[in-house]
Amino acid sequence: MSTQFVQAAWGGILFGSVYGLMALGLTLVWGAVRLLNLAHGALFVVGSYVAYWVVSSLNLPILIALPIGVLAAAAFAYLMHLIFIRPVIGKPGFDNSTLIATVGISIAVSAAAILIFNPEYKVVPPVISGNFTVSQVQITKQGLLVIGASLALFGTVYLFLTYSRLGMAIRAVSQQQEAASLMSIPVVRTYGMVIAISGALAGLAGVLLSPFFFLNPNSGFNPMIQALIVTIFGGLGSVRGALVAGFVLGIFESFVEVYYGVAWAQPGVFLLIILMLILRPNGLFGIGEVRRL
């Protein structure tokens, strides 16, 4: 197999897993709460920086820093829900308020990261270091971990949503919110749970991905934009969609990058998404109406 092909394939599968991971939390929250969480990137940053701090200041191994980072991100997400989302649930200005609020939180977190740490790039150690080569392409073990984690998480989330009590409650709330409350499901608290779970997912993505680039306070924005794109491409609210769309877009971008150059990768993806929005705004597996009149 040609080096180029292996490079593109490896990149594609890796990107795909990453995108899927980032998109999963976003799509869950949209499905359940109908909230577009533009602070998703901030959760990514929180997870990464907490893990970094555990490793560099507490001198603990990354394996311990990982769950701490994830928990921190989940807790932060839940806090965000309590302060900024819960007060406006059910009110007519919900979409407006939460859109702006999450944007505000996003930049606040960036600024906080600069203040607490500093704007310099940080290095987060990988959970598994080392690599090997296939057809002259470097395959990192951390990369394999990311792919494995992503697939495992999708599987876990799927099982969770299908069979667990909370998972079914989340599905119920996203499908028919009033009926859910009539079944004694605490709707608002369920929202909080979903948001916390999405925080955990974003935090995990953050810790796993940070070794691939240098962590900085603005690290969250790009993954979030990617997550948005993947989520909408796959269909807002669809877990399956996030997985499929993640890989489709990841592989597409990787191949474009390898064969046509890095300058075309981003625009290529954007054009693809624009096309999708025009032709099929619901995305691949989307739920709920999108069309205006």
Added chain:
Amino acid sequence: MLEVKGLVAGYGGGEVLHAIDLEVREGEGVVVLGPNGHGKTTLLRAITGLLPPRAGQVLLDGKDITRWRADAIAAAGLVHIPQGDLLFPDMTVTENLLMGAYYRPTWSERDARLARVYELFPWLKERGNQLARTLSGGERRMLALGRGLMSKARLLLIDEPSLGLAPLITQQIYASIHKVKESGMSLLIADENANHVAGLADRVYLLETGSLVRQGPADELLRDKALLESYLG
């Protein structure tokens, strides 16, 4: 068991319910009769926490549940089977039923309830894996009822059980509700057709334009010729 005192409720700028007083005693079947659009659904929604009342009180076994959230009220045993069913469209029949038992019963409790529901509507067991949104009108109603029965309800509020159903299915539905009542459940049913509920009702309230205009024992009211004329749907 359930007491409503001076309940006032509405939407936006308007008031739909003007100081409603009603009660449902243990084991009773109470029917709220009234034409469409006069507040029956609003009444049920206000009682079960889907609509915050503007004034008045709702008491369940003496506890003031007026400002309680809907899920808390459901957990307290006051279960609302809403107009339009409000099923979970992308969940299967079985999943919908299981959601009714969200309150976390023991396995045996849950199985017992499930068995009872299957007794009432055997087809629910056979077609357990069918998605709720593919069901017909009558089937949805039955599923909604079954779902409500999965809870630990002591008082069932049913909003227009026969809405949009063909006469044959309607009969089936009411027959099932009758069986439920016989097993000891207290009922508060909102309906617009006196005929349907004749066998179920112990007492009847008449709701017109948001106010209770008459009330009394069922046999008394339902014998009233003039009444029957206007309420024979």
Added chain:
Amino acid sequence: MSTGASATLGLTRPALDRAAAPWRRVSLWTVGGVLAAGIVLPLLLVRLDIGTYLITLLILFFVQAVVAQSWNLIMGYGGIYSFAQVALFAVGGWTSGVLVHSLGWNPFLAILVSPLVAVVAALGIGLPTLRLRGVYVVLLTLAFHELARVFAVTGPRFISGGGYGLVTVQTFQFGNAIGNQRTIYLYYLAGLIFAIATFVIWRVIHSPLGVAMTALRDSETYAVSRGINQFRVRLVLFAISAFFTGLAGGYSTHYNGGISTTIFDFPRIIDLLAMIVIGGWGTFAGPILGAGIVIGLDQYLVALGDYQTLILGLALAGIAVFAPQGLWPLIRRLYENYLAPEPLPPAVEVSPSAPHDTTGEL
């Protein structure tokens, strides 16, 4: 019906004029006064030797306020969550910059082209969004923003200037004016743009078009059922918004002597968003007030550095959730409650065909 009879019945001639012509509510004295103050201010400042710092701040204010108002027109009044505003500003800025830098145009002519190109770009962005609901518009417009950014950074040399943007663009020349005098001319130009934009936007908001767009925003099905052509209304909104944003962009390029690719950075969008949210989402004066506040605070707090961004982010989130109306409605309410003169008798909402004394009519 005789006067006597109608008086007995208590019918009065409805005060239609007042209600139907809101522009008559704004006193010409107020507007005139503000204009006069605006014209005299820089001269005064220079005469008093205070220096041009305040004037440059006001120029910044004018430019930002125009963009904020334009964005508010789309988001606050139109209800369309478009995040392409900065990209449109950039389109205007680059158009003008390239025309002057590469083709040798006169800046004054070039900035007349910026709005037009921006409008074309906006229509290109606007068309696909017409069929989409809120959330999707955010993404689509962010995508355009990113596309624009990537193009500006990695595009051909005459646009990207090696990734930094246009760096040495000729600035406005007012004859031989230099120093303070030149700053004053720049101020007048910016002020003129601001005045025109504000006036046009004000007229649009208070016109049938304005009513149509708020109707669409608040209750789309009903508005469409009443015959409002949502496509036309939205496209016109986009066009007007883009026109002035592009104009502001063009001016900015020749004021600063260039336009940098850092303009696409998130903080710029946040600043603009903050102006609208803090000032008053969906109100006329809100973005103007917001622009003033944000720029003022920015200058005042610049020593705080990143703490400022932190506070801004939290303030944005807080206001969005706890005071979504923004400051302007609050101020107006305070004014009405405590300071306002006796309010006019409420305009009687009576149909002209209702019974009334018709002796005065033809």
